[in-house]
Amino acid sequence: MSWGESRTITLTVNGTSYTREVEVRFHLADVLRHELGLTGTHLGCEHGVCGACTVLINGRSARSCLMLAVQADGAEITTIEGIADIDGPHAGGLHPLQEAFREFHGLQCGFCTPGMLTTLIELLRDNPAPTEEEVRIAISGNLCRCTGYQGIVDAALATAKNLREATAPA
């Protein structure tokens, strides 16, 4: 059954273009998870507080539970499933931030992890040398009930350092 209006939209998600007819009331998260099968984007609160559903839309972090899919028509979207391929040199492997989350135990149940990673990838792109305070501010809108946050901050700072060292002239 369908309730009223539908529209055809085109989304580029993790580099692949999808054209779908969606109901206008659908949230972007619904379309990602149910229409495209990208279940890595998680829904916690469904009202914009927890940040678990954060994805990158044209490079900016946004809450896919608060945005309608039709609003994203024409956008380039990166979800957790696409992060490993964001930066050319790491294509195929994990993004250094993903590696750091493993190494520094920046995750436990992993439910907040997709939102943490997408948010921090935006931070590190815009600010390759963040202070601890800047890391804390960047993810202050993402909730984690498990870790106590310390491992997440450590992973972000270590990644920034590694990326800087890797790009620094020898």
Place this chain on the structure above:
Amino acid sequence: MNEIRSISAKQVGRDVPRLESRQKVTGRAEYTHNITLPGMLYAKLCRSTVAHGRILSIDVSAARDLPGVHAVYTGETIRTLIAEPYFGPAFHDQPILAIGKVHFVGEPIAVVLAADPYVAAEAAQMIVAEYEELPAVFDEVEAMTSAAIVHETLKPAGTFADLKHLSGKSNTNVALDYQLRRGDTDAAFAAAEHVFEHEFHTQQVMHTPLEPMVSIAEPGDNCLTIYTASQSPSFVCTEIARLFGWRENQVRVKVPYLGGGFGAKLYIKLEALVAAAAMLARRPVKLSLTMEEQFYTITKHASTFRIKSAVNKDGRITARRCEIFWNGGAFADIGPRVTQKSGFTSPGPYDIDNVSVDSYALYTNRPPAGALRGFGIPQLVWAYESHTDLLARGIGMDAVEFRRRNLLREGRPQATGTLMHDAAIIEVLDKTAELMNWTAPFERGEGVIRRGRAIAIGFKAVVAPTTSGAIVNLSADGSAALYMSTVDMGQGSDTAMAQIVAETLGLVAERVKVVHPDTDVTPYDMATLGSRSTFHMGNAVKLASLHALEQLGAMAREVGLPEGTNYEIRDIFLKKYGMQAGNIIGVGSYVPPYTSPQKGTGLSDNVTPFWMVGAAGVELSVDTETGHVTIDRLINVADVGRPLNPAIVATQLSGAAMMQLGFTLFENMDLDHGQVTNASLADYKIPGMHDLPTVMDNVIVDNNQQNGPYGAKGVGETATFGVSPAIANAIEDAVGVRLTSLPLTPESVLRGIRALRGEKLEG
């Protein structure tokens, strides 16, 4: 390299990255949240709007007529399938859907099924129920004597011997009264130099796992498969079979990763409803709660604790009397176990000759309460460590010295009479004091900012006796798979258990496969709760691994390989079968020895297989103009035995401490006539990044749990113990204000400061 066998690296005690961490950072880990099945219907609930009332009518006609609605069921429909549709781990008091009356605001009264969840939600709003309201009771102490009775008769489940005497009792809200009597408290109080008496309160809070509760049932021919975010698949299987009058093997329960649990997803929650709905509809049914609905499903007990101590002139506690009232809400859930199993530690980790404990589980018309990271212990430590600080102050003794004088030592009897073993209580206290530089001068702040510091220490006996089973399958190529029903809800059990298998069999932990709970496949486990898995399942896994090793040795001898030679596992199989074939199945099960407490006195010479010990040290600043408290430093010190995976242990400590920080400083379910008025993450704040203390250290002391697997014991709850009282004690140290009710809000601090100055705040 895909090396399976371990050359030299120790497998236990190593910071193995979580086995599933790749899946979790790439968005590929499986959660029940993500599962859909062909033909699946979504369930949405209609809930009670009154706290206590007789149901006069439920009109579902408009909902049923909404296009797209597959079916609407009420308690009466469920009864056509199950004559007595009541469930619960301790009492069979919870109806699948309300029957006859409702017991709290938010109790499910009807369910709508539709292929589109939005249609189901819309239809659920169209259901109209009429009630005759009954007087309600919300406070745990009032519930002792209230004329409002939540359940007409008590219906203990029969699983627990100490609840049997309550069967058929009526006209009471007391779901369990537990007593402990040791020595002669009356005489000790009469002879005491000093007597102190205080009352402490905790508020109702909620687990808020980020993955809200979710369950799916798929009907078969006289059988059911349940996919569920549950911490206790074995119990779900048993309870669903009991409800349907089936054999356990007609129910299959599968559990993938959980997006957090903390006790919310224990025993049986949504599973009974989806099972019944699926059998009625003959279609798979999924029920995903919203964050809001979790507040109406399971919470943490609010409590009142009256504590009285006698202290002699040397600063020794000679007697302690504890009276605790647990606000269990409308359904007992596991509350009666909390009342007993935590009740006996309520005098604290102190060596006191004369002790009396009365602990009461109470029904009220609030949302139900169950286990939440500590099984009642944080409520108790909050009270007895606030009280202990007041005793030290009262006799003018240093808070650390006073505790050191009174703490239980190795070999001394705890209040139950059980002798303490492998509990590093003194070491944890001393480590905390050392890390805080306790004997050095402390910067007390200036102007409007005042600084204070304090410590608190608590302990816990693991719930006993409970059973775990495990199977280790050793394949012909030498790789191993572990089959167990411990649920990895984020605590890292898959990794820790793989390390035990690897250590025992000489393999590499990263290459051990862990098969997730599936009651058709994985053996029985009591549940993933109360920090029991590392010890109980850890022992079972070690036994299963040793059993496999023993068979491998026999196979080697049989094929003529000399004892002690370093043959690869695959070579032994090759020699035996002539090709890469066959396998070895190691099985292990573990249940620790235990002595039931005597009725009336609560005494037992073996009440628990191990003790957990945790302390917190706090340095904080109080803004005396706003009452705002900043935690400058939080030190969490724990005795976890020998850590299997130190990095995972550290995250368990930091996570537990942060959670308890929320319960201490701001988390609070606001209730208005039983209605939760802040049931959403927007209104109910949990700790975020800005709440992380400026400095937080997580430290373990060196200890060996002799009966634990490789010296290990439980860790998940330990860092919750000391946080609340340490903060309250430090606030008094900073500004002289003693708070006795959680949460310790800026408002309550400010009111305290103004009261001390004789200035009353309005309102």
